[in-house]
Each structure stands twice: as C-alpha cells, then as structure tokens.
Amino acid sequence: MSQAEKNKGVGRPRGFEEERALETVMNTFWEKGYEGTSFKDLCLATGLHKGSLYQAFGDKHQLFLKALGYYIERTFKNVAARAYLHDSPMDNLRSLLNEVVTISIEGNGCMLLNSLVEMAPHDPDVKEMIGRSYVIKQRFLADLIDKAQRAGEITIKQEPDRLAAILMVTLAGLAATIKGFSNTDHIRHVLEDVLSSWE
Amino acid sequence: MSQAEKNKGVGRPRGFEEERALETVMNTFWEKGYEGTSFKDLCLATGLHKGSLYQAFGDKHQLFLKALGYYIERTFKNVAARAYLHDSPMDNLRSLLNEVVTISIEGNGCMLLNSLVEMAPHDPDVKEMIGRSYVIKQRFLADLIDKAQRAGEITIKQEPDRLAAILMVTLAGLAATIKGFSNTDHIRHVLEDVLSSWE
DNA sequence: CATATATTTAACCGATCGGTAATAAATTGG
DNA sequence: CCAATTTATTACCGATCGGTTAAATATATG
Numbered sequence: 001m002s003q004a005e006k007n008k009g010v011g012r013p014r015g016f017e018e019e020r021a022l023e024t025v026m027n028t029f030w031e032k033g034y035e036g037t038s039f040k041d042l043c044l045a046t047g048l049h050k051g052s053l054y055q056a057f058g059d060k061h062q063l064f065l066k067a068l069g070y071y072i073e074r075t076f077k078n079v080a081a082r083a084y085l086h087d088s089p090m091d092n093l094r095s096l097l098n099e100v101v102t103i104s105i106e107g108n109g110c111m112l113l114n115s116l117v118e119m120a121p122h123d124p125d126v127k128e129m130i131g132r133s134y135v136i137k138q139r140f141l142a143d144l145i146d147k148a149q150r151a152g153e154i155t156i157k158q159e160p161d162r163l164a165a166i167l168m169v170t171l172a173g174l175a176a177t178i179k180g181f182s183n184t185d186h187i188r189h190v191l192e193d194v195l196s197s198w199e
Numbered sequence: 200m201s202q203a204e205k206n207k208g209v210g211r212p213r214g215f216e217e218e219r220a221l222e223t224v225m226n227t228f229w230e231k232g233y234e235g236t237s238f239k240d241l242c243l244a245t246g247l248h249k250g251s252l253y254q255a256f257g258d259k260h261q262l263f264l265k266a267l268g269y270y271i272e273r274t275f276k277n278v279a280a281r282a283y284l285h286d287s288p289m290d291n292l293r294s295l296l297n298e299v300v301t302i303s304i305e306g307n308g309c310m311l312l313n314s315l316v317e318m319a320p321h322d323p324d325v326k327e328m329i330g331r332s333y334v335i336k337q338r339f340l341a342d343l344i345d346k347a348q349r350a351g352e353i354t355i356k357q358e359p360d361r362l363a364a365i366l367m368v369t370l371a372g373l374a375a376t377i378k379g380f381s382n383t384d385h386i387r388h389v390l391e392d393v394l395s396s397w398e
Numbered sequence: 399c400a401t402a403t404a405t406t407t408a409a410c411c412g413a414t415c416g417g418t419a420a421t422a423a424a425t426t427g428g
Numbered sequence: 429c430c431a432a433t434t435t436a437t438t439a440c441c442g443a444t445c446g447g448t449t450a451a452a453t454a455t456a457t458g
Contacts, residue, residue: 011404012454033317035234039446049407050447056405060446108320113375117316118232120378121307130379162392169389170365173372176312179319180329190368193361197396210434211424238416248437249417255435259416 026067030111071111090153110175138164156198225266229310270310289352309374355397
C-alpha cells in the first residue's frame with residue numbers, strides 16, 4: 001500500500017511525506033553519525049516534532065536502521081545502473097567504481113563506512129545489514145570482473161572474487177581517506193592505479 | 200621534568216601514574232569512540248574522579264587529543280621497529296604491514312581510522328594530527344618500497360610513493376572491514392594478494 | 399452534528415551530559 | 429606545630445539526552 005493510499009484512512013492525515021522525511025533523517029545521520037545526532041537535530045532538519053518522528057518510525061535506533069536501509073537501497077540502485085552503460089565490461093567497472101567514489105566525495109564520506117566503524121562492533125542489527133550489502137556488492141563486482149577477464153580487459157590471473165575483495169577493501173579505504181584530505185584527486189588516483197595494474 | 204620529579208614538589212602528591220591513566224583513557228576512546236565515551240566511562244575505567252582527570256589533562260577534548268597522540272606514538276614505534284628485522288626489504292615490508300593489521304585485529308580496529316571517520320570532518324585538531332601521521336607513514340612505506348624495488352623484490356613499475364598510497368588506502372580499508380567480519384583470515388588474505396601482485 | 403481515529407503539538411519525565419566550585423586530605427617548608 | 433600548596437573528593441550546576449503522556453487538531457464515517 002502506498003503512502004498516498006495509507007493516508008486515505010480515517011483520522012487526521014499525515015502532514016509530511018514519509019520518504020522525504022526519511023531522506024532528511026538519512027542525511028543528518030550520514031553527516032553527524034549516530035551518537036553525534038540528537039533527536040533535536042532530526043527535528044530541526046525535518047521540521048517535524050519528535051512525537052511525529054516517533055510515531056512514524058519508532059525510536060532513534062529503529063529510525064537509524066530505516067535511514068541506513070534507505071541509503072543502501074538508494075545508492076546500490078544508483079551505482080548498479082552504471083554497470084550496463086557501455087559494451088566494455090572494464091568501462092562499466094570503472095564507471096561504477098567512480099560513481100561510488102563520487103557519492104563518498106560529494107556526501108560526507110560513505111554512510112555505510114561511517115556506520116561500520118561507529119556502530120558495527122556493538123550493534124548486531126547494523127553489523128548484519130552492512131554484512132548483507134557487503135556480500136551482494138562483492139558478488140556484483142566479481143561478476144563484472146569475470147566479464148572483464150573473459151573479454152581480455154583484465155589480464156591479471158586471479159579469481160574474480162578475490163579481486164573483488166581487493167576492490168571492496170580499496171573502496172572502504174578511499175571512503176575513509178577522503179575524510180582526512182581536502183584534495184580529492186589523490187583518491188581517484190589510487191583507484192585508477194589499482195585498476196590499471198590489472199589490465 | 201619527569202613525572203617522578205614533578206611529584207617531589209610541595210603539596211599533596213599525585214596518587215596515580217599519568218601515563219598509565221592516559222593509556223586506560225586511550226583504550227576507552229579506542230573502544231567506544233569520542234561521542235560514545237562519557238566522562239563517567241573514563242572515571243570507571245581509570246578509577247579516578249573527574250576532578251583528577253580535569254586537573255591532570257584538561258577537558259574531554261584535550262584529553263582525547265592526548266590519548267590520540269599517545270596512540271600514534273606508541274603504535275608507530277611498535278610498527279616501525281619491524282622495518283629492520285630482516286635483510287630483505289620485502290620481508291620487512293610484510294612484517295610491518297602484518298603488525299599494523301594485527302594491532303587492528305587485536306584492538307578494536309584502528310583508533311586512527313575510528314577518529315578519522317568520526318571526528319576529522321568537524322574537528323580540525325584531530326584532522327591535523329591524523330594528517331601529519333599519515334604523511335609520515337606513507338613516506339616510511341615509500342622508502343621501504345623503494346628499497347624492495349631496487350632489490351628486485353618488487354617488479355611492478357610504479358613510483359614508490361604511489362604504491363605506498365595504495366598500501367595506505369588498503370590498510371585503512373582493512374581496518375574498516377575488520378569491524379564487519381568475525382573471520383580475520385579474509386583480511387590478511389587481501390593484503391597478501393595486493394603485495395604478491397607486485398612481486 | 400457526533401463519534402471514532404489518527405496526527406500534531408507541547409508539556410513533562412528521570413537520567414545523563416560535560417564542566418565547576420567548595421571542601422577535605424596529604425604533603426613540604428618554615 | 430603552623431601556614432602554604434597541591435591533590436582528592438564530593439556536591440552541585442544548567443543543559444541536553446532519549447522517550448512518554450496528554451491535550452489539541454483534523455479527518456472519515458454514520
């Protein structure tokens with residue numbers, strides 16, 4: 001049932017769009033982290049009162065999980081779309097990876113990395129969500145790498161899954177490194193060096 | 200003037216060792232992060248009252264900076280020592296990198312990475328401290344890589360500084376990835392794959 | 399218009415936050 | 429033994445934390 005349909009029921013109708021609010025919440029958590037974000041911050045950002053947020057999404061932790069889930073869906077959809085733009089698998093891989101880096105650079109790093117570092121060690125829910133998306137992404141990369149190898153665009157002899165593991169770690173490292181440097185050329189440089197060493 | 204000498208002055212002598220307290224504080228911040236650590240946590244961990252901590256180290260932020268500085272000194276000394284154990288530069292490089300990974304695995308990840316992600320974007324002091332140590336470490340790695348190249352142990356044709364940049368990013372990525380996986384084999388695997396592709 | 403239902407708003411809760419001030423205890427020098 | 433000085437300890441501060449409760453408001457239904 002869609003938001004609009006749900007709003008047709010009895011009682012006072014909701015005065016805000018759930019998805020729009022969730023996106024604002026996501027951006028706030030993305031920027032300030034979980035502990036660094038107070039309910040007041042979320043109210044200020046969304047323009048909603050805490051009662052509304054509680055009723056619509058649950059407590060702070062549930063709200064965070066939903067924001068994180070929204071981030072995962074949103075970015076994966078955005079990134080995965082880049083895997084089919086060109087005929088060349090390697091071009092698709094480059095396009096995809098650069099999109100990931102761009103998201104990190106334009107946002108405040110990568111929200112998954114932020115959450116992984118801040119929360120995963122003591123939050124099983126977050127750890128599991130991130131773990132799931134990690135596996136999916138690595139498999140996605142491995143597929144792309146496999147195609148590039150079969151096309152002769154990657155000549156290094158190594159299993160696709162292990163090369164994908166290297167890329168996953170590299171992306172995580174880039175998302176972290178971004179936070180310490182103002183100059184982002186450095187970042188794309190590293191990614192390109194890794195990729196070109198495989199050709 | 201040393202701690203013991205300072206303690207010889209007039210007035211009630213200090214009832215705790217400053218460095219031991221700082222190490223405990225460091226471990227607490229390392230485990231829980233900055234926002235996630237309250238003054239009460241620090242008091243519980245050290246067994247000291249907040250007044251004592253304030254007087255000895257300053258406020259929470261100063262205390263964190265000193266703990267971070269202690270971490271940087273301590274780990275760098277520990278890690279750099281591994282660069283001179285063997286005759287082979289490549290063996291030294293492997294030994295050093297594995298020590299870095301070991302520190303992350305045995306501790307709660309890498310405190311520098313944690314701080315980079317949580318604080319660097321909005322804390323200039325932290326950002327600068329981490330930036331300094333980053334440059335030093337990258338240069339240290341570049342030197343080692345240069346030696347390995349001259350010894351013919353690294354055959355890939357690429358400037359040492361750029362290979363060092365790859366390693367720095369890889370290490371950051373590993374320190375992050377550790378937090379999401381219980382199995383640490385995966386981690387050393389990736390590092391070894393990167394290194395062996397350079398031989 | 400009356401009732402039931404859902405949302406909005408504001409007041410309120412105890413707990414905890416980082417930080418300070420006042421007092422007690424321990425030491426050195428006279 | 430008596431100041432002077434430093435540390436240890438306790439009590440306390442206003443602010444904010446996440447979360448709840450209750451009243452006001454707005455809609456659909458009958």
